[in-house]
Amino acid sequence: MTSPESEAHGPETTFADLQIHPKVLQALSDVGYESPSAIQAETIPAMMAGSDVVGLAQTGTGKTAAFAIPILSKIDTESRTTQALVLAPTRELALQVAEAFSRYGAHLRVNVLPIYGGTSYGPQLAGLKRGAQVVVGTPGRVIDHLEKGSLDVSHLDYMVLDEADEMLQMGFAEDVEKILAETPEYKQVALFSATMPPAIRKITSKYLHDPVEVTVKSKTQTAENITQRYIQVSGHRKMDAITRLLEVEPFEAMIVFVRTKQATEEVAEKLRARGFNAAAINGDIAQAARERTIAQLKDGTIDILVATDVAARGLDVERISHVLNYDIPHDPESYVHRIGRTGRAGRAGTALLFVSPRERHLLNSIERVTRQKLVESQLPSVDDVNAQRVEKFRESITNGLSNPGIDLFRKLIEEYERDNDVPMADVAAALALQSHDGGEFLMTEPPPEKRRERPERDSRDDGPPRKRRDTRDDLATYRIAVGKNHRVMPGAIVGAIANEGGLHRSDFGHISIRPDYSLVELPKKLSSETLKKLERTKIQGMPIKLVLDRGPKPFRGNKPR
Numbered sequence: 001m002t003s004p005e006s007e008a009h010g011p012e013t014t015f016a017d018l019q020i021h022p023k024v025l026q027a028l029s030d031v032g033y034e035s036p037s038a039i040q041a042e043t044i045p046a047m048m049a050g051s052d053v054v055g056l057a058q059t060g061t062g063k064t065a066a067f068a069i070p071i072l073s074k075i076d077t078e079s080r081t082t083q084a085l086v087l088a089p090t091r092e093l094a095l096q097v098a099e100a101f102s103r104y105g106a107h108l109r110v111n112v113l114p115i116y117g118g119t120s121y122g123p124q125l126a127g128l129k130r131g132a133q134v135v136v137g138t139p140g141r142v143i144d145h146l147e148k149g150s151l152d153v154s155h156l157d158y159m160v161l162d163e164a165d166e167m168l169q170m171g172f173a174e175d176v177e178k179i180l181a182e183t184p185e186y187k188q189v190a191l192f193s194a195t196m197p198p199a200i201r202k203i204t205s206k207y208l209h210d211p212v213e214v215t216v217k218s219k220t221q222t223a224e225n226i227t228q229r230y231i232q233v234s235g236h237r238k239m240d241a242i243t244r245l246l247e248v249e250p251f252e253a254m255i256v257f258v259r260t261k262q263a264t265e266e267v268a269e270k271l272r273a274r275g276f277n278a279a280a281i282n283g284d285i286a287q288a289a290r291e292r293t294i295a296q297l298k299d300g301t302i303d304i305l306v307a308t309d310v311a312a313r314g315l316d317v318e319r320i321s322h323v324l325n326y327d328i329p330h331d332p333e334s335y336v337h338r339i340g341r342t343g344r345a346g347r348a349g350t351a352l353l354f355v356s357p358r359e360r361h362l363l364n365s366i367e368r369v370t371r372q373k374l375v376e377s378q379l380p381s382v383d384d385v386n387a388q389r390v391e392k393f394r395e396s397i398t399n400g401l402s403n404p405g406i407d408l409f410r411k412l413i414e415e416y417e418r419d420n421d422v423p424m425a426d427v428a429a430a431l432a433l434q435s436h437d438g439g440e441f442l443m444t445e446p447p448p449e450k451r452r453e454r455p456e457r458d459s460r461d462d463g464p465p466r467k468r469r470d471t472r473d474d475l476a477t478y479r480i481a482v483g484k485n486h487r488v489m490p491g492a493i494v495g496a497i498a499n500e501g502g503l504h505r506s507d508f509g510h511i512s513i514r515p516d517y518s519l520v521e522l523p524k525k526l527s528s529e530t531l532k533k534l535e536r537t538k539i540q541g542m543p544i545k546l547v548l549d550r551g552p553k554p555f556r557g558n559k560p561r
């Protein structure tokens with residue numbers, strides 16, 4: 001079952017090979033991660049060995065686990081002192097990272113505390129007082145706690161700068177350096193950044209000791225006989241999307257790739273409930289059962305296999321006409337391996353990829369590394385799906401007509417027609433209705449997507465605030481006392497105001513940066529508490545003195561530096 005290229009790929013690193021704390025290993029198995037992603041396979045051993053690490057990695061690569069796993073494995077859970085500090089640019093990311101620590105540390109006695117601006121100090125102070133071995137925070141709020149004396153980083157063993165380039169772009173350079181200055185010299189530092197501009201290089205050479213640099217080398221060849229398409233789908237619509245595809249896309253057999261073992265079972269189960277012949281394979285399934293499932297795929301008993309990367313490695317089944325990347329892979333190398341499961345024996349194959357707006361950068365890196373553009377394709381519409389359903393219904397009638405078993409039923413129905421004087425079309429329709437179990441035969445248009453108030457993940461995924469030609473009547477224009485002469489960028493304005501004011505990206509309208517002040521559209525109704533906080537918020541070390549803009553009157557801003 002193993003193809004030559006999978007052997008050439010070499011033995012797979014497992015989490016068990018990485019000297020991870022057994023209780024962390026247990027948590028990883030609970031969450032269903034099968035094997036380390038590329039960034040994890042390189043970062044975890046380096047951090048376990050005590051090295052500083054610089055990782056070139058974006059969200060979606062598994063970088064959070066790459067630093068959280070070794071830190072949790074090494075932390076002293078007997079002591080309540082703060083041993084690890086993670087700095088993140090936004091409160092969404094800080095929360096997400098804190099959640100990840102809690103998840104991977106579920107079997108350890110570890111307190112993880114997120115601290116970020118825009119919320120009251122009370123619970124954070126209480127949490128710090130109780131003692132949190134891991135603190136995850138945005139730079140501004142971390143500084144506040146250092147100044148208040150509520151956070152002590154003088155015994156820190158581990159420090160992580162997550163999305164370092166974003167932090168600098170948002171104007172946190174000074175804060176980050178200030179925090180670093182409070183930490184002990186001996187601590188281990190890991191810095192992750194999607195890009196390596198000179199400012200990051202500078203921080204790296206100043207604060208990291210002989211760091212191990214982690215970038216992921218990729219196998220980059222994709223076969224020419226495979227057509228590659230992607231479809232934009234947001235996460236919660238993926239099940240609807242796959243159902244439509246399976247109904248409309250002509251395929252012989254398909255492998256559906258998901259990220260975790262649990263997801264293989266969940267997706268397969270949901271597909272079976274919708275009437276598809278689907279089965280799951282993952283690393284937990286015994287070899288004999290796996291072989292049986294693959295035999296069923298080969299002989300057409302099942303048409304859809306829902307698999308993790310590891311479980312499908314080396315799979316060589318000619319019938320596989322399609323690969324669907326239901327969850328986008330962490331790295332281009334996995335993508336290349338996945339889509340290599342189709343187009344076997346010189347046949348044509350189709351590779352499909354679901355991508356949400358916030359995973360766009362992963363698609364870009366797949367395209368960059370494979371040096372191949374994926375064609376955007378639209379999800380089949382409700383009309384397409386219904387046209388297929390009608391077509392299949394008609395086919396089923398045609399097939400039934402040539403089945404010899406029809407004779408008995410014809411006789412019974414002729415009797416029924418005679419006795420009840422009902423038109424034949426009505427009788428047939430009643431039978432068709434029965435065979436559909438009363439379920440909905442035609443698909444209806446789902447309700448339009450509601451915009452979420454607060455997405456569960458990073459707000460930056462929504463992209464930069466758009467310049468609006470259309471004005472939003474929920475917004476008002478505010479002035480802040482920093483402008484071009486103070487060298488502020490829109491990112492820094494959004495970062496500071498969002499973090500300190502507890503606002504979301506979608507709360508921002510147009511931003512106009514003038515020489516010595518800037519105009520920012522924000523919700524008309526800001527609470528007096530938020531307004532007070534925003535008056536005092538600093539960008540590049542200067543108070544922004546946010547006020548409602550009252551037109552071109554004199555305005556006392558900051559003196560340019």
Ligand code: AMP
Nearest residue numbers: 033035036037059060061062063064259
């Ligand atoms: P991150 O890049 O840290 O934001 O992680 C992206 C997503 O990948 C998160 O949903 C993680 O839960 C998931 N993830 C991280 N590591 C693994 C792994 N080794 N196997 C499967 N999923 C993972």
